[in-house]
Amino acid sequence: MRAEDQAPFVKKLLLHLGASLTDSIRDLIPIIGVIAFFQLIVLRQPIPDFGNLLGGVVMVVVGLTLFVHGLKTGLFPIGESMAHSFASKGSMFWLLLFAFALGFGTTIAEPALIAVADEAARVAATGGMIANTQYATSEYASGLRLTVALSVGFAIAVGVMRIIRGWPIHYLIIGGYIGVVIMTFFAPPEIIGIAYDSGGVTTSTITVPLVTALGVGLATSIHGRNPLTDGFGLIAFASLTPMIFVMLYGVILL
Amino acid sequence: MTGLVNFFDILIATIRDVLPIAIILFGFQMLVLRRRMANLRQVLIGFVFVILGLAFFLQGLEQALFPLGKLMAQQLTAPEFLGLDETAGAAEAHWQQYLWLYLFAAAIGFSTTIAEPSLIAVAIKANQVSGGAVGTWGLRIAVAIGVAIGIALGSYRIVSGTPLHYYIIAGYIVVIIQTLYTPKTIIALAYDSGGVTTSTVTVPLVTALGLGLATNIPGRNPLLDGFGLIAFASLFPIMAVMAYAQLGEWQARRIKQRRLREMEN
Numbered sequence: 285m286r287a288e289d290q291a292p293f294v295k296k297l298l299l300h301l302g303a304s305l306t307d308s309i310r311d312l313i314p315i316i317g318v319i320a321f322f323q324l325i326v327l328r329q330p331i332p333d334f335g336n337l338l339g340g341v342v343m344v345v346v347g348l349t350l351f352v353h354g355l356k357t358g359l360f361p362i363g364e365s366m367a368h369s370f371a372s373k374g375s376m377f378w379l380l381l382f383a384f385a386l387g388f389g390t391t392i393a394e395p396a397l398i399a400v401a402d403e404a405a406r407v408a409a410t411g412g413m414i415a416n417t418q419y420a421t422s423e424y425a426s427g428l429r430l431t432v433a434l435s436v437g438f439a440i441a442v443g444v445m446r447i448i449r450g451w452p453i454h455y456l457i458i459g460g461y462i463g464v465v466i467m468t469f470f471a472p473p474e475i476i477g478i479a480y481d482s483g484g485v486t487t488s489t490i491t492v493p494l495v496t497a498l499g500v501g502l503a504t505s506i507h508g509r510n511p512l513t514d515g516f517g518l519i520a521f522a523s524l525t526p527m528i529f530v531m532l533y534g535v536i537l538l
Numbered sequence: 539m540t541g542l543v544n545f546f547d548i549l550i551a552t553i554r555d556v557l558p559i560a561i562i563l564f565g566f567q568m569l570v571l572r573r574r575m576a577n578l579r580q581v582l583i584g585f586v587f588v589i590l591g592l593a594f595f596l597q598g599l600e601q602a603l604f605p606l607g608k609l610m611a612q613q614l615t616a617p618e619f620l621g622l623d624e625t626a627g628a629a630e631a632h633w634q635q636y637l638w639l640y641l642f643a644a645a646i647g648f649s650t651t652i653a654e655p656s657l658i659a660v661a662i663k664a665n666q667v668s669g670g671a672v673g674t675w676g677l678r679i680a681v682a683i684g685v686a687i688g689i690a691l692g693s694y695r696i697v698s699g700t701p702l703h704y705y706i707i708a709g710y711i712v713v714i715i716q717t718l719y720t721p722k723t724i725i726a727l728a729y730d731s732g733g734v735t736t737s738t739v740t741v742p743l744v745t746a747l748g749l750g751l752a753t754n755i756p757g758r759n760p761l762l763d764g765f766g767l768i769a770f771a772s773l774f775p776i777m778a779v780m781a782y783a784q785l786g787e788w789q790a791r792r793i794k795q796r797r798l799r800e801m802e803n
Contacts, residue, residue, distance in 0.1 A: 311658070314649035315739075319606055322645070326638050327613055332606070340602020344653075347595030350587045351655050352662075358584015360663070361577060362563060369571045382566050389558045395551070396741050403745075407760060453726045454717045461710045468703045477702055477765030484736035484768035489592060490559055492656035492734050496663050510723070511667045517726035519660075523733030523772055 301349055308348040316341065355493050363497025364504075371505035376448070383444040386498070387522060388437030390491040397432055400485050401425040404478045413474055427533065428482075435529035436486050439521035440495060446517065447502045450509060453517045460524040467531040475534030482530045483523040495519060548600075549593040556589055595655070599739065607646065608746040614639050615750035636697055640690045643747060647689035647771060650740040651682040657734050664727055672727065676782060681731045684778030685771045689744060692770035696751045699758060702766040709773045713780075720780040721787055728779035732772040744768060 323329055331337060370379045391397060405425035409416040414424050446456060468476060487495075495518045503515035567575060575581060613619060620635055651657060661674040695705055717725060736744070744767045752764035 311653050314652045315603065315646075318642075318645040318649045319603065319610065322610055322614070322638075322642055323606065326642075327610065327619075329613075337602045337606070340598040340600075343594045343598030343601065344603070345598075347591045347593065347598055348653070348655060348658075349591070351591030351595060352658060354584045354587025354589075354591055355655075355659050356584075356662070358581050358586075358588055359659075361584070362575070362581045365575055366563065366567060366571065369567075369573055373571060378566075378570050382562075382570070385562050385566070386559075389562045393555055393558050395555060396737070400741075400745075404765075407764070411759075453729060454714075457729055458714055458717075461714070465703075465707055465710070468707075473762065477762065477769075480702060480706060480769035481765045481767075484733065484772040485741055487656065487733045487737065488555075489656045489659075489738050490556060490588065492737070493659040493663075494559065494563075496660055496730075500663060500667055512664070512672075512723050513726060515667060515726070516660075516664070516730045518730070519733040520726070520729030 301353060304352055305345065305349045308345045308352070311348060312341065312345060351489075359490070359493040360497045363494045364501035367498050367501025368505045371502060379444060379448075380441045383440040383498075384437040386437075386491075386495065387440035388433045390488060390494075391436040391486050392429060392433040394486065394488045394491075396485040396488065397429055397482070398425075400478070400481065401428040401432075404428060408474065411474060413472075424537075427537070428478075428530065431529050431533045432482050432486055432526045435525040436522045438529075439525040440518055442525075443499070443518040443521040444502065446521075447499060447509060447514050448506060450514060453520070457520060457524065460521070460528065463528045464524070464531075467528050467535075471531035471534045475531060479527050479530035479534065482526040486526050487519055487522055491522075492519060495522070544601075545593065545597045548597045549589070552589050552593045552596065556585070556592075560585065592655075596738070599742075603739075604742055607743045610642070611646075611743065611747040611750045614642050615747070615754045617754055620754070636693075639697075639751075640693055643693040644686040644690040646743055646747070647740070648682045648686040650743055651685040651735050651775075652678060653739050654735060654737050655739075656737045657681060657731070660727075660730060660734050668723075672724070676786075677727075677731070677779065680778045680782035681735055681775040684731075684775030685735050685740070687778070688770035688772075688774030689747070689767055691774070692767040693747065693751060695766065695770075696748060696758060696763050697755060699763065702769065706769060706773060709777070713773070713776050716777060716780040716784075719784060721783050724780065724783040728776050728783065731779045732776040735775050736768050736771050740771065741768065744771060 320331070323331055366382075370382065373379075402425050405414070405421040405428070408414050408424060409421045414420045442456070445451075446453065467479075471479065496516070499518045500511045500515035503509040503511040503513075509515070567573070620639070657678055661672075661677045664672045664677060665674045691705070695702065720728065748767040749760055749764045752758045752760040752762075758764075
């Protein structure tokens with residue numbers, strides 16, 4: 285790209301970022317308002333280290349702006365273009381393997397999951413569920429992570445299968461709910477809270493856009509599927525199966 | 539200076555998180571699909587934006603909002619603030635004493651959901667795919683209201699000490715009934731919105747709130763009662779989004795009926 289071509293490109297990019305900067309500020313006003321209200325009026329305490337706080341808020345705004353831009357130019361296009369390529373390749377095996385790998389790979393390293401698994405292991409050790417040793421807790425935490433990652437991989441693969449076949453989503457979800465309820469009666473009570481929570485923490489900020497773009501892309505490429513009705517739903521599976529799998533882990537282990 | 543070092547650490551951590559995803563994507567692209575991507579340059583630049591954006595976002599949250607939010611969750615659940623003395627049991631504490639706490643729970647649930655990047659992503663896509671029928675803000679506000687109700691009710695559950703699975707099973711029954719009466723096109727999106735709400739911004743603050751409550755309220759065990767708020771925050775948005783769709787449909791029907799009446803006159 286020559287220098288004179290680059291100038292309008294940069295200008296367009298800056299204009300675009302400027303517009304989404306105001307969106308990001310608007311997105312953050314509620315959280316700032318809530319914290320200010322409770323700190324100043326309910327708890328009646330001054331805001332500590334105001335300069336630092338302001339700096340942090342500016343970083344959050346800049347970060348959100350850059351992320352949303354990257355989302356539209358990077359994550360969405362690659363998710364959709366790969367969905368189209370898989371649909372035209374027509375190999376179910378590779379598509380399902382890709383879906384599983386995407387679910388498993390993005391979850392195993394998910395920081396929120398690592399935090400929750402460590403916390404769960406710590407709590408389990410102090411509660412006497414497992415031996416209070418370094419080895420036992422780290423075994424327990426990594427077992428939990430592996431279980432959740434396997435279940436998310438499985439969920440995305442089943443979800444992709446559903447889009448291809450055009451199964452109505454609510455039968456599968458209701459089936460999953462029944463699975464959760466049945467497992468609740470068999471699982472040790474200590475693991476139920478963690479199991480229910482693990483459904484929510486699996487889907488990270490990078491996974492969600494990619495998986496959404498994959499689903500919508502597949503539903504767009506396959507004849508007879510509606511992107512709105514059939515394209516969404518992958519995240520729903522990914523937040524349901526970990527509950528069942530983690531309770532199963534509890535039944536087997538404890 | 540420490541801020542810069544911190545930022546660098548977070549940047550490295552973000553790259554490490556994105557790396558396995560990038561390997562899977564580009565690995566399948568090159569080895570299985572064996573096709574050059576049409577706009578590879580733009581996608582790669584997009585990834586750089588995503589990594590930088592997330593690093594800034596996380597650094598800012600950890601520098602500013604998380605310490606304050608977690609401190610506030612602790613202060614609002616502290617026995618002195620709740621007016622519990624050591625001798626009084628939980629049964630004697632009235633729910634009014636916890637009013638500020640429930641309000642905080644709802645407000646923090648609502649506001650963190652509005653700032654949640656993955657919800658922004660789903661809202662953008664849903665708006666695009668539905669041809670504008672699903673409004674970005676309508677969806678986000680519906681989800682945020684769902685999370686607010688969920689976190690407040692989840693806090694009430696910890697305070698009252700009732701078993702988690704009763705609430706969740708009751709919630710499932712409501713979701714199943716709502717599914718029967720909701721426009722088909724929105725069902726998958728509604729189910730999805732349960733999972734996307736609890737992510738980068740919401741989880742740390744809500745976890746701090748739950749563990750603070752379970753630790754401070756007499757008779758509660760952090761192991762049994764501290765978890766479960768995330769589950770509430772993932773269940774209630776499903777109901778809220780379906781309710782939003784039902785409301786939209788009902789309104790459209792009313793307008794249509796009014797038009798028909800006007801035409802008859």
